[in-house]
Amino acid sequence: MKSVKIMPSKLRGTINVPPSKSMAHRVVICGGLGAGKSSISNIDLSDDLTATIEGMRALGSEIEKSSSGFIINGAEFLDNANAAFTNVIDCNESGTTLRLLIPISLTKENSVVFTGRGNLGKRPLDLYYEIFEKHGISYEYEKDGLNLKIKGSMKPGEYKIRGDISSQFISGLLLALPLLDGDSKITVTTDMESRGYIDLTIDMQKRFGIDIQQSKSREFYIKGRQIYKPTDYAVEGDFSQGAFYLVAGALGNDIKCKGLNIDSLQGDKAVLGIIEAMGGKVETKGGYIQAYGADTQGTVIDGSQFPDIIPILAVLGALSRGTTKIVNAGRLRIKECDRLKAICEGLRNLGADIRELEDGLIINGRKSLDGGIADSWNDHRIAMSLAIASTRCKDAVTIRNSHAVKKSYPGFWNDFKSLGGNADEWNMG
Numbered sequence: 001m002k003s004v005k006i007m008p009s010k011l012r013g014t015i016n017v018p019p020s021k022s023m024a025h026r027v028v029i030c031g032g033l034g035a036g037k038s039s040i041s042n043i044d045l046s047d048d049l050t051a052t053i054e055g056m057r058a059l060g061s062e063i064e065k066s067s068s069g070f071i072i073n074g075a076e077f078l079d080n081a082n083a084a085f086t087n088v089i090d091c092n093e094s095g096t097t098l099r100l101l102i103p104i105s106l107t108k109e110n111s112v113v114f115t116g117r118g119n120l121g122k123r124p125l126d127l128y129y130e131i132f133e134k135h136g137i138s139y140e141y142e143k144d145g146l147n148l149k150i151k152g153s154m155k156p157g158e159y160k161i162r163g164d165i166s167s168q169f170i171s172g173l174l175l176a177l178p179l180l181d182g183d184s185k186i187t188v189t190t191d192m193e194s195r196g197y198i199d200l201t202i203d204m205q206k207r208f209g210i211d212i213q214q215s216k217s218r219e220f221y222i223k224g225r226q227i228y229k230p231t232d233y234a235v236e237g238d239f240s241q242g243a244f245y246l247v248a249g250a251l252g253n254d255i256k257c258k259g260l261n262i263d264s265l266q267g268d269k270a271v272l273g274i275i276e277a278m279g280g281k282v283e284t285k286g287g288y289i290q291a292y293g294a295d296t297q298g299t300v301i302d303g304s305q306f307p308d309i310i311p312i313l314a315v316l317g318a319l320s321r322g323t324t325k326i327v328n329a330g331r332l333r334i335k336e337c338d339r340l341k342a343i344c345e346g347l348r349n350l351g352a353d354i355r356e357l358e359d360g361l362i363i364n365g366r367k368s369l370d371g372g373i374a375d376s377w378n379d380h381r382i383a384m385s386l387a388i389a390s391t392r393c394k395d396a397v398t399i400r401n402s403h404a405v406k407k408s409y410p411g412f413w414n415d416f417k418s419l420g421g422n423a424d425e426w427n428m429g
């Protein structure tokens with residue numbers, strides 16, 4: 001367990017925003033299913049992505065390091081139609097790995113064990129259990145502990161699924177169904193939350209030659225017997241991570257973000273519009289995006305479509321004039337930790353006026369915060385949000401469990417220091 005002590009200072013400089021974790025998961029999966037070799041570049045080996053790489057290897061994909069990233073050969077998996085092997089896939093703490101690889105592992109008659117750590121065993125999987133029951137797939141798991149054992153295979157046909165628990169279930173089905181030997185349809189039975197991630201899945205599949213048709217926004221048609229055609233792909237910058245530096249900019253730090261694609265489909269690009277709606281200024285020029293310090297004011301933020309940037313937007317609210325209300329964000333409670341509770345407790349420890357609602361937060365902004373001791377709750381996005389909050393604190397900020405950042409952004413503390421952040425990390429044993 002590590003802790004970090006930060007002496008407040010302004011951040012200044014240019015940052016190469018790390019590659020998108022969500023897009024990297026998808027390119028590894030599509031490449032890993034491909035009939036031939038794909039070359040993927042601009043990869044950051046976070047714990048989550050490592051879990052997906054190892055998971056695809058366990059399913060038979062060959063994934064080798066190259067000078068710019070990885071060469072992936074999925075042919076082995078496709079040839080393995082009749083293999084009855086028992087695989088163990090360790091998802092670590094990655095919800096994306098777990099929910100995207102479960103359906104893929106069931107495109108062949110298969111027997112797989114999914115394991116994980118941290119909060120992963122407590123995060124919902126019921127939508128898949130309902131599908132397993134309909135398809136005669138046997139499954140058993142330890143309550144709250146995962147260790148999910150499944151045996152069987154999915155059949156083509158009609159899939160009805162809720163869209164308001166996690167988009168990852170829909171992404172998982174979309175990735176797997178084209179490989180079945182018949183056509184399928186997915187009907188989403190509720191409003192779709194985190195919709196942008198579904199668009200990312202379909203976009204990546206298209207790059208690998210997979211066609212998903214949509215008639216109405218809640219219906220997807222998937223032809224069977226499709227083939228993932230290998231392709232080469234460089235992963236673009238991650239708006240979920242860029243959001244920390246963009247909010248930092250709006251809070252008065254001077255940071256140029258390189259590597260972000262302004263035309264990206266990533267839902268977390270919404271951070272740009274929210275900064276502007278709160279009175280900040282965002283500029284895109286010369287290959288970078290920068291947000292500028294401003295007297296930002298509170299607003300209402302709907303968290304249903306971009307849950308991952310809500311903790312850092314709460315930091316912006318805590319340091320903006322007036323009241324910021326976060327609404328429709330109940331799903332933050334089923335991430336790596338209960339993120340509503342964690343960011344509320346963390347920011348309050350630093351002196352913010354913030355209160356938890358059942359599915360959101362109410363924040364009355366202050367000009368600056370005091371500083372103090374807060375915990376990441378073993379959640380990368382909480383640790384990084386508190387680090388950015390420190391830039392507007394009067395006194396030192398200590399963040400316990402600071403190592404959590406490695407789930408998505410192992411280089412965060414180095415990058416923070418490269419911008420002039422005065423952070424001292426030490427091991428608590």
Ligand SMILES: O=C(O)C1=C[C@@H](OP(=O)(O)O)[C@@H](O)[C@H](O)C1
Binds near residue numbers: 025165167168
């Ligand atoms: O598919 C993805 O890459 C992700 C989907 C989102 O989850 P939900 O759909 O559960 O909101 C997001 O929170 C997660 O970090 C990554």
Ligand SMILES: C=C(OP(=O)(O)O)C(=O)O
Binds near residue numbers: 093094096308336381
């Ligand atoms: C929730 C996250 O990831 P996952 O769902 O893949 O665990 C995240 O990265 O914030």
